[in-house]
Amino acid sequence: MTKNKDTILSIxxxxxxxxxxxxxxxxxxxxxxxxxxxxxKGLEANYDWAGFQNYIDLFSDPRFHIDIRNTLLFTLIFVGxxxxxxxxxxxxxxxxxxxxxxxxxxxxFPMAISFIVTGxxxxxxxxxxxxDRISGFNLLFDELGxxxxxxxxxxxxxxxxxxxxxxxxxxxxxxxxxxxxxxLRSVSDELREAARVDGASEFQIYAQIILPMLRPVTLSAxxxxxxxxxxxxxxxxxxxxxxxxxxxxxxxxxxxxxxxLFYWRGAAIGIVLLLSVAVLIIPYLIYTxxxxxxx
Amino acid sequence: xxxxxxxxxxxFSPRLRWKxxxxxxxxxxxxxxxxxxxxxxxxxxxxxxxxxLQTMWDLPSGLxxxxxxxxxxxxxxxxxxxxxxxxxxxxxxxxxxSVNGFVLAKWKFRGxxxxxxxxxxxxxxxxxxxxxxxxxxxxxxGLQGSLAGLVLAHVIYGIPITTLTFRNYYAGIPKELVExxxxxxxxxxxxxxHILLPISVPAFVVVLIWQFTSAWNDFLFAVALTGSxxxxxxxxxxxxxxxxxxxxxxxxxxxxxxxxxxxxxxxFLGRYFLRGLxxxxxxx
Numbered sequence: 001m002t003k004n005k006d007t008i009l010s011i012x013x014x015x016x017x018x019x020x021x022x023x024x025x026x027x028x029x030x031x032x033x034x035x036x037x038x039x040x041k042g043l044e045a046n047y048d049w050a051g052f053q054n055y056i057d058l059f060s061d062p063r064f065h066i067d068i069r070n071t072l073l074f075t076l077i078f079v080g081x082x083x084x085x086x087x088x089x090x091x092x093x094x095x096x097x098x099x100x101x102x103x104x105x106x107x108x109f110p111m112a113i114s115f116i117v118t119g120x121x122x123x124x125x126x127x128x129x130x131x132d133r134i135s136g137f138n139l140l141f142d143e144l145g146x147x148x149x150x151x152x153x154x155x156x157x158x159x160x161x162x163x164x165x166x167x168x169x170x171x172x173x174x175x176x177x178x179x180x181x182x183x184l185r186s187v188s189d190e191l192r193e194a195a196r197v198d199g200a201s202e203f204q205i206y207a208q209i210i211l212p213m214l215r216p217v218t219l220s221a222x223x224x225x226x227x228x229x230x231x232x233x234x235x236x237x238x239x240x241x242x243x244x245x246x247x248x249x250x251x252x253x254x255x256x257x258x259x260x261l262f263y264w265r266g267a268a269i270g271i272v273l274l275l276s277v278a279v280l281i282i283p284y285l286i287y288t289x290x291x292x293x294x295x
Numbered sequence: 296x297x298x299x300x301x302x303x304x305x306x307f308s309p310r311l312r313w314k315x316x317x318x319x320x321x322x323x324x325x326x327x328x329x330x331x332x333x334x335x336x337x338x339x340x341x342x343x344x345x346x347x348l349q350t351m352w353d354l355p356s357g358l359x360x361x362x363x364x365x366x367x368x369x370x371x372x373x374x375x376x377x378x379x380x381x382x383x384x385x386x387x388x389x390x391x392x393s394v395n396g397f398v399l400a401k402w403k404f405r406g407x408x409x410x411x412x413x414x415x416x417x418x419x420x421x422x423x424x425x426x427x428x429x430x431x432x433x434x435x436x437g438l439q440g441s442l443a444g445l446v447l448a449h450v451i452y453g454i455p456i457t458t459l460t461f462r463n464y465y466a467g468i469p470k471e472l473v474e475x476x477x478x479x480x481x482x483x484x485x486x487x488x489h490i491l492l493p494i495s496v497p498a499f500v501v502v503l504i505w506q507f508t509s510a511w512n513d514f515l516f517a518v519a520l521t522g523s524x525x526x527x528x529x530x531x532x533x534x535x536x537x538x539x540x541x542x543x544x545x546x547x548x549x550x551x552x553x554x555x556x557x558x559x560x561x562x563f564l565g566r567y568f569l570r571g572l573x574x575x576x577x578x579x
Contacts, residue, residue: 005482006402006482006483007402007404009482009483009484010398010402010404010483011404013394013395013398013483014394014395014398014399016391017391017394017395017414017454017458018410018414020451020454021413021414021417021451021454021455024425024429024451024452025416025417025420025425025452026413027428028424028425028428028429028432029420029424029425031425031427031428032424032425032426032427032428035427035428045431088320089321089324092317092320092321093321095314095317097314097315097317097318097321098318099318099321103321103324103325105565106325106328106329107324107325107328108565108569109328109558109561110328110331111561111568111572112508112554112557112558112560112561112568113512113554113557113558114511114512114513114514114529114553114554114557115512115514116512116514116529116532116533116553117529117532117550117553117554118331119533119536120532120533120536120546120549120550121331121334121335121547121550122331123536124334124351124543124546124547125330125331125334127348133348134348134349135348135349135351136351139348139349139351139352140352143352170327170328170331174328175572178569178572178573179573179576182573220576220577221576224575224576227419227421230421231421231422231423233514233515234514234515234529234533237514237533238533238536241537249423250421250423250515253423253426254423257426257427258519263427266423266426266427267427269423270421270423270424270425270426270427271424273421273423273424274420274421274423274424277419277420277421278416281416281419282416284577285412285415285416285577286412288577289411289412289415
């Protein structure tokens with residue numbers, strides 16, 4: 001009898017959270033979908049039906065094309081850069097060198113601070129001014145005689161978003177390092193020793209044995225970073241304000257909704273973002289939970 | 296004998312000495328990671344007279360507090376807003392997460408395995424997809440613009456990660472411990488209070504730190520849900536940086552002040568921070 005009572009009690013204990021998730025996540029997503037199919041423009045809610053035409057309009061919107069392009073470019077540079085740098089750092093830290101834990105903490109500390117702080121500081125480091133008003137990295141390059149490196153940073157035509165990606169790499173490569181380091185630590189010493197006995201060089205051990213074993217880590221890191229880059233917002237706002245050249249879906253969503261009062265469009269952008277994240281995350285969730293269940 | 300001689304040979308082999316060359320790239324990388332910190336501190340400690348964009352890479356002549364003092368004077372109300380918002384958000388989130396994690400790990404009811412992934416998905420959603428309803432909801436219940444609304448948002452959208460962290464922690468605790476307590480007649484609450492809660496401190500630390508850090512660093516919810524009087528530090532700092540009037544030296548000092556609380560947490564409790572970080576990648 002107590003067992004039944006406890007089952008009811010357990011359901012009672014979690015039901016507020018389940019209800020909250022049901023309403024504030026799934027209910028609100030549904031609500032957003034409804035707004036995205038409406039004609040709501042202006043301060044007063046308006047749920048008159050507009051249908052999928054809203055999405056067609058969004059995808060034929062030149063500004064949204066800039067957003068898609070910027071997001072793709074940002075994702076490519078940010079995810080690629082963080083993976084390469086993170087893996088490199090993890091391999092370096094896996095060599096039993098002195099100061100290992102110091103370096104590890106140092107590479108990871110940017111994860112503890114906000115994108116806003118990072119953005120405000122990098123805004124000055126990447127100051128595009130030249131001539132008398134030169135400052136930041138450009139000034140440093142000038143003083144070091146590396147003038148050829150002086151550039152316009154985020155104001156560079158076409159590639160400006162890469163400067164933002166650089167700041168994002170600074171912030172999050174330590175995280176990929178931590179993921180890779182966890183993976184490297186799970187490769188047993190016996191395996192490495194056996195390979196050495198067989199005459200494999202350190203390079204061969206990494207290239208042929210360890211790196212293939214790290215593939216699942218790479219996959220997780222790509223998915224986690226990929227979904228972060230789809231959502232990028234604060235960092236760009238803090239570095240560059242809201243300018244069209246560096247526009248991404250999250251910024252467009254903000255401006256069109258809360259500045260322009262095009263609620264239908266803001267909701268549609270939110271739902272497009274959600275679907276892109278879902279494509280990455282849902283298979284990952286299923287895969288992770290299934291492997292977890294097997295263990 | 297062979298393994299001893301091999302390890303001796305390895306210790307004194309040239310490869311091991313060469314290996315120390317790898318410290319060079321590590322030191323160069325350290326410079327890369329420290330640059331923003333250097334600029335924040337070097338600028339912060341300069342006197343007003345020394346501040347100039349042309350000398351931004353120079354060391355300050357001494358430890359002047361001018362910039363920190365004037366940045367603090369402008370930002371202190373917002374730093375306090377952040378603090379009064381973050382503490383309840385972190386504490387409530389931890390309690391909620393602990394109860395959920397306990398039930399989902401040790402007292403599974405039918406359907407629990409189906410509900411868990413649905414909760415987890417909430418961890419990854421772009422908040423742009425719920426932002427309009429959230430703001431409308433806060434308006435309806437009269438919390439739009441207030442810190443209480445922001446706390447509520449952090450608690451609710453923190454449910455997935457806090458539940459996950461506690462569930463994984465409790466899942467690692469032997470079933471026998473729970474079963475033994477039940478044999479002795481302990482009910483659900485008894486098991487939680489007497490068996491699991493006393494050994495939950497590490498999980499509480501992880502979750503408290505995680506929620507503290509993410510609520511402190513959050514910008515999107517803050518800018519959407521609070522009015523100018525209740526801005527947390529991230530919003531205030533961003534506005535300070537966006538205005539043309541305020542000097543960059545104050546922005547650097549202000550950035551450091553905004554980063555300090557979470558940096559201190561990282562410096563002193565980094566191990567727990569890392570665990571929260573890895574839990575977010577579902578790496579338990």
